[in-house]
Amino acid sequence: MNETTKRTVLVSGSTSGIGEAIATAFARDGATVVVNGRDQERTEAAAGRIRSATGHDGLLPVAADLGTAEGARTVFDAVPEVDVLVNNLGIFGATPFMEITDEEWHHYFEVNVLSGVRLARHYIPGMVRRGWGRVIFISSESSLMIPTEMVHYGMTKTAQISVSRGLAQTVAGSGVTVNTVLPGPTLTPGVETFIADRVGADLPFAEAEARFIAEERPTSLLRRLIRPEEVAGLVHYVGSDASSATTGATLRVDGGLIPMIIP
Numbered sequence: 558m559n560e561t562t563k564r565t566v567l568v569s570g571s572t573s574g575i576g577e578a579i580a581t582a583f584a585r586d587g588a589t590v591v592v593n594g595r596d597q598e599r600t601e602a603a604a605g606r607i608r609s610a611t612g613h614d615g616l617l618p619v620a621a622d623l624g625t626a627e628g629a630r631t632v633f634d635a636v637p638e639v640d641v642l643v644n645n646l647g648i649f650g651a652t653p654f655m656e657i658t659d660e661e662w663h664h665y666f667e668v669n670v671l672s673g674v675r676l677a678r679h680y681i682p683g684m685v686r687r688g689w690g691r692v693i694f695i696s697s698e699s700s701l702m703i704p705t706e707m708v709h710y711g712m713t714k715t716a717q718i719s720v721s722r723g724l725a726q727t728v729a730g731s732g733v734t735v736n737t738v739l740p741g742p743t744l745t746p747g748v749e750t751f752i753a754d755r756v757g758a759d760l761p762f763a764e765a766e767a768r769f770i771a772e773e774r775p776t777s778l779l780r781r782l783i784r785p786e787e788v789a790g791l792v793h794y795v796g797s798d799a800s801s802a803t804t805g806a807t808l809r810v811d812g813g814l815i816p817m818i819i820p
């Protein structure tokens with residue numbers, strides 16, 4: 558058993574999309590991977606898919622709504638310590654700015670930001686004691702290029718970068734790194750529905766994808782949606798020993814969509 562197989566990796570929101578691809582990548586290492594979503598059946602089903610895809614048995618499904626303190630406690634009881642924490646879960650949806658209610662602002666903050674804050678606050682002290690740990694926030698290109706159709710989502714994704722950088726400074730010199738990964742538009746079930754709603758459900762998906770990128774994300778150099786495995790590749794690297802000199806960083810896997818040199 559090497560160091561990697563002894564590790565415990567928690568990927569929040571790993572019953573679908575990017576989270577499931579990230580959990581799959583760490584399962585291939587032989588680590589114990591905690592699979593999470595709000596629903597017991599979906600969480601177990603995702604763990605089953607990852608087990609079939611990787612042949613790895615060390616999957617621990619933990620159903621809990623991490624947008625609440627109670628849900629976080631359920632996870633802490635089931636998994637007291639982790640070595641790699643991937644704050645992946647996130648909700649998004651289009652609402653015109655003038656129609657976003659106070660409740661919706663609070664809800665987005667609780668689910669997309671406070672979920673990761675609570676998990677980091679609980680798990681980082683153990684990582685520091687052991688002298689090794691990786692915390693990764695999955696933000697979005699929407700943190701820098703705020704979409705007018707979901708300003709509240711953009712706000713949460715920018716906030717994650719701030720929390721991540723502040724945490725990296727807090728644990729400086731401890732062997733624990735904290736970074737943010739910024740995916741660009743990625744083909745996940747939620748995005749498939751989002752695109753169908755925006756550019757027309759009657760189009761074949763390949764055509765809808767091309768039109769969405771051309772009309773709504775025209776700076777993409779990739780000129781297609783990113784695949785979840787492409788995001789997982791970068792996250793897996795950041796969660797490994799190999800990334801030890803990368804901390805406090807914001808790393809892009811956005812298909813060149815953000816028209817800036819830095820970050």
Ligand SMILES: NC(=O)c1ccc[n+]([C@@H]2O[C@H](COP(=O)([O-])OP(=O)(O)OC[C@H]3O[C@@H](n4cnc5c(N)ncnc54)[C@H](OP(=O)(O)O)[C@@H]3O)[C@@H](O)[C@H]2O)c1
Pocket residue numbers: 569570571572573574575576593594595596599600621622623624625645646647648649668695696697698699739740741742743744745746747748
């Ligand atoms: N897809 C994109 O284009 C894109 C681009 C940039 C950034 N991102 C970011 O990448 C992350 C993943 O996005 P995705 O598109 O892969 O999302 P997705 O397919 O909608 O999956 C979201 C995951 O989060 C879980 N989840 C949602 N609310 C939860 C809660 N309160 N507690 C626990 N789990 C919860 C869902 O599980 P259940 O439904 O089973 O509960 C699901 O596993 C998000 O942070 C998103 O902002 C996505």
